[in-house]
Amino acid sequence: MDARSAAKAESATLDAIQLMLRDLHTRHDEIRHRAAFRGCTKELLEVQQELVDYLLTKKSQLMGQSEGDSLINRNYNAFL
Numbered sequence: 001m002d003a004r005s006a007a008k009a010e011s012a013t014l015d016a017i018q019l020m021l022r023d024l025h026t027r028h029d030e031i032r033h034r035a036a037f038r039g040c041t042k043e044l045l046e047v048q049q050e051l052v053d054y055l056l057t058k059k060s061q062l063m064g065q066s067e068g069d070s071l072i073n074r075n076y077n078a079f080l
Contacts, residue, residue, distance in 0.1 A: 017059045024052055
């Protein structure tokens with residue numbers, strides 16, 4: 001893969017990560033209602049936090065940022 005196509009693929013991956021982060025930070029009332037009904041609201045929020053952490057780490061790696069700096073004070077629940 002040449003440098004130009006690698007940069008294009010990286011850009012597309014960063015765009016996909018941004019879209020997924022936006023979706024994870026969107027309030028999905030139907031899913032929250034189902035989680036509450038099934039008694040797994042806490043677990044749902046924990047899984048969402050894990051996904052956000054993973055995506056932010058991957059984004060930082062692609063952007064060449066220090067992983068230690070990007071892990072400080074991440075909390076998905078703070079955005080709710």
